[in-house]
Amino acid sequence: MDDTRIILSAKDIPHAWYNLASDLPQPIPPHRHPMTGQPVTPDDMKPIFPDALIMQEVSTERWIEIPGPVREKLAIWRPTPLVRAIQLERHLKTPARIYYKNEGVSPPGSHKPNTAIAQAYYNKQAGIKRIATETGAGQWGSSLAFACDLFGLECKVYMVRVSYEQKPYRRSLMQLWGATCVASPSKDTNAGRAILAKDPNTTGSLGIAISEAVEDAATHDNTNYSLGSVLNHVCMQQSVIGLEVKKQLALAEETPDIMIGCAGGGSNLAGLIFPFVKDTLDGHGPKLIAVEPSACPSLTRGKYAYDFGDTAGMAPLAAMFTLGHSFVPAGIHAGGLRYHGMAPSVSLLHKLKVLDAVAVHQNAAFEAGVMFARTEGICPAPETNHAIRVAIDEAIKCRETRQEKCIVFNFSGHGHFDLGAYDNYLTGKLEDFELPQANIDNALKELPANAPAL
């Protein structure tokens, strides 16, 4: 019997993160201050981030050592399997070889703890006792709760109210790991109280929750803020994914032709592809594809410009493909992909034409997810279904062209907490949304005026 799962041992967990900034033909444009439009300095970040993470955010060193205690915690579930999707290949009758990196095996169920562990560690080292963050669907909040628990830090999560009420199990998971989770807007911050005074029945938003978490960190002793995607240090800390995949593909004697990840803020895609980008830049690497939802198509229909990282316009300006910070995506089930922008590092790759992008509708994504579950046996997260859709589409192209390509995608998380969405799909209740160009155009009118054009 062939071994369809390529398994590494704990010694194969990478000893250093790979920093893409070291190999880019031009620098990632710096974050800028939301009020002044001037480049953000390390000092600007000190009130909410520890020095080690600030240094990683601006570093251009190629390799940054992973501290021993971080590797020890990563070893709870890493290295993750790289799996040949042989049953899916047979079902598709494709000559392509499809591999998926299963990041769903982490205790919180996705790739998010790769960076949560590192962030909790550096905050602990800096003497911080408590971390505040926001979460939408709950993947990031539960990952940070998990990481804080492992390092003995307090954790406060502001969870968008509509998700807090719709996904009680994600909240329970955070509480199981000892975190405090409140519905946002909450009465715990000035920002939350002000919004509740205006609209007591608001469903909340990620923008509001970010405002609450940042205020919490800025106004509590020994408390920092933590972000689960977008930033350079977050994308770099996800590079363990691609570094492991490199080893695993070598063991399988494979060279990847196509690499695929879904992209909301961009971190799971970054983690998979960044270690392969240099080869692609040099003309002999894989084709790289970001998959986003048609309802929130920042790379495929957005503008490359400086924009606020948050909805409220309080977070720094980032150089990214954006739909405008006031853009409100439709209520698709892939909550992790409902972000108006895209990581600056990922955005630059798309600008440089090193990274392709495809947008897919949610019914097409769930159709792919159900096919995956019924062939490979594993239930994917709604976000992951987007990557699966394009992996299947590429494998079908290979059937038509008779090309034996090697396709690798990131299985970013499992769908155990998203089965209600599958119910909706299987009973024909899932909607596809055609996004009017006017919605994007209107939101793009509100881009900040104090930053340079890109």
Add this chain to the structure above:
Amino acid sequence: MDDTRIILSAKDIPHAWYNLASDLPQPIPPHRHPMTGQPVTPDDMKPIFPDALIMQEVSTERWIEIPGPVREKLAIWRPTPLVRAIQLERHLKTPARIYYKNEGVSPPGSHKPNTAIAQAYYNKQAGIKRIATETGAGQWGSSLAFACDLFGLECKVYMVRVSYEQKPYRRSLMQLWGATCVASPSKDTNAGRAILAKDPNTTGSLGIAISEAVEDAATHDNTNYSLGSVLNHVCMQQSVIGLEVKKQLALAEETPDIMIGCAGGGSNLAGLIFPFVKDTLDGHGPKLIAVEPSACPSLTRGKYAYDFGDTAGMAPLAAMFTLGHSFVPAGIHAGGLRYHGMAPSVSLLHKLKVLDAVAVHQNAAFEAGVMFARTEGICPAPETNHAIRVAIDEAIKCRETRQEKCIVFNFSGHGHFDLGAYDNYLTGKLEDFELPQANIDNALKELPANAPAL
């Protein structure tokens, strides 16, 4: 860094199941017909089971080859990791070494698919097109749905109504894998209709659901019935767990002193310990411990006698520790442990004093589960918490006696679909039930009169 996870590769998946019947000092008493009290013949079982499973049920061969297609499907998630619970050890300050076999990594989330895959395969080989079964909390139903999907069989699951309504995600998972799942009692069977006519608002019971599934199998063409625990062939097909653990302990240069599993019908415990029983019988093996809930203590407070396998008195009589088939356990969250009897093979081991048994209350079990989640990072199923409780208790004894024992327990499943129970525990709402002796005495009065004493 030490490798705390002992990982095998696909070639280490066992090639044969181990049959405990070959090594027992006395035979497991045969199943008996519920009406006549006479030993059940293979012919009696043919209306609902394929020949291959009937032969396995009565076999005394030591090794039974695992068919290639079964091993191929098991390889979707097997071999499972054996993990040293080093963070838990440190937390307990114990000199004991604690290992857990993580069966929660299967796509349905527990050990159940080990036998579901085998049963689906043999039914497919026998030309069966469709399998009917019952499920309580949904672990078994989702595992059989998964297995039937992989072999292209239809699957009909009768799910106890109260669970059907309380655990919609388990139902969704079955539907994701293409199974049909109905609340039991249903209008699809005579048994179901009769009960609904008497009590339209009944919450259902496992006994009723078994009656419906057996009737379904007996009255539909090309349809068989499938059971997820208790039977000899089921326990044997779980032996892949213990066989892998043997290899993994050898790699870690460990000899187990204590092996622990929770026990409802007995199959996850059987899977772990059966390959070690011969050593224990010979006087040089590990101490073996079954852990059951205080609310349903068949081994610790039941009687070793022939009793009906189901509540309704329609299933064959099994020689087992039983609380009486009419015994109704309190509504604890560990739904998989709410069974009045115990597998005949497991029961015989306890009768022979080869297997110890301990009963624990559910608050104590959840306390252990939360400690495990907060140290090892993984959220266990409520059933699994029972095994963890006793592993922790044994490790604490080692701290007191300064003994460096090697403790191994079966992590039978994850708790992703049971977080509501954790919510109740963490908010102090979980009840412990003191089981009155009269409840047991009354149920034992209804033991069948047509079977021999044991």
